[in-house]
Amino acid sequence: MRIALLGYGKMGKTIEQIALQRKHTIVLKQSATPMDITKLQNADVAIDFSIPKAAFNNISTCLDLNIPVISGTTGWLDQYHEICELTKTKKGRFIYASNFSLGVNLFFELNSKLAQLMANFKEYSVDLEEIHHTEKLDAPSGTAITLAEAIMDENERYISWKYPANEANKNQLPIEAKRIEDVKGTHQIAYKSNIDTIEIKHTAHTRDGFALGAVIAAEWLYNKSNPGVYLMKDVLKTFTA
Known part of the structure; x- marks a missing residue:
């Protein structure tokens, strides 16, 4: 799976380590704007752990490009409804969780x-x-x-x-x-x-739990054929079914 990391701070770097351990490839490590659209288009899925003021643009750009995206960025949820509507319009796939652990x-x-x-x-x-x-x-x-x-x-x-x-x-x-x-x-x-x-x-003792959950959610969303806005509860059903 080819992953775009939107936000390459401490969490982004930990997600990279976990993703590589699980045999995935990182095609984009985005820390600043403007977005590198060419590299983003090579991604199978995007993981957004950026900052509040960047999250909406990151997520909407992925949905416009038909790239499944998960986001763990907090502080932007006043625009969450807009993202849900865009996901529906674009027939995209999106997961937001306040915590992926x-x-x-x-x-x-x-x-x-x-x-x-x-x-x-x-x-x-x-x-x-x-x-x-x-x-x-x-x-x-x-x-x-x-x-x-x-x-x-x-x-x-x-x-x-x-x-x-x-x-x-x-x-x-x-x-x-x-x-x-x-x-x-x-x-x-x-x-x-x-x-x-x-x-x-x-x-939490380390960031590894958050990162592992984010990568598992990305794997789940990538393999999900039906469009929609999903929750971490949907991902967890995989482990309890």
């Missing part, structure tokens, strides 16, 4: 199940904390937002999430975002009452 996606499922179990216990409030490296541009993380939205889906008490956490009211789910040198990614959800605290937590 297989472990995190299992954590998403655990979070949803716990939220469902806790929804009727009004004496518990929910706190959500995420910690990332100091180079991460957006806060809160896309993963934290995904976790918060899943909790809101199960718990009618919360009508929105709020960052910074100290500005949240009783109907807003507070998210605390911390930036610490060389932290790969930690997410923790705590249900607190006067009696006790129930917590679940995911800690």
Whole structure:
């Protein structure tokens, strides 16, 4: 499989290593604009881990060229609906995930199940904390937002999430975002009452998990003949079927 890497920072370089280990070829390593269209056209699939201001253009360019594309870039989702419409118009293939780590996606499922179990216990409030490296541009993380939205889906008490956490009211789910040198990614959800605290937590030790999940998603999308907007849940069904 020939892969275009749109974004060649730390994540892009880790994805390159994993892709090469899995016998794929890198045909484009794009860090800056303008896009090298000639090299992009040689790709079977594109993986976008760029920056928020570049993501929309990267993804839409791939869809215009009929190149399946996955994106793990966060901070651009105000334009997500436009990308979904473009995918439909172009009959393209697209996956967005706030986090491609297989472990995190299992954590998403655990979070949803716990939220469902806790929804009727009004004496518990929910706190959500995420910690990332100091180079991460957006806060809160896309993963934290995904976790918060899943909790809101199960718990009618919360009508929105709020960052910074100290500005949240009783109907807003507070998210605390911390930036610490060389932290790969930690997410923790705590249900607190006067009696006790129930917590679940995911800690990434390296970027390899994110990179492996991204490459697996790219392989899955490349082999998917039907056009559409897909989720990491669709990819994971391959492992649970």
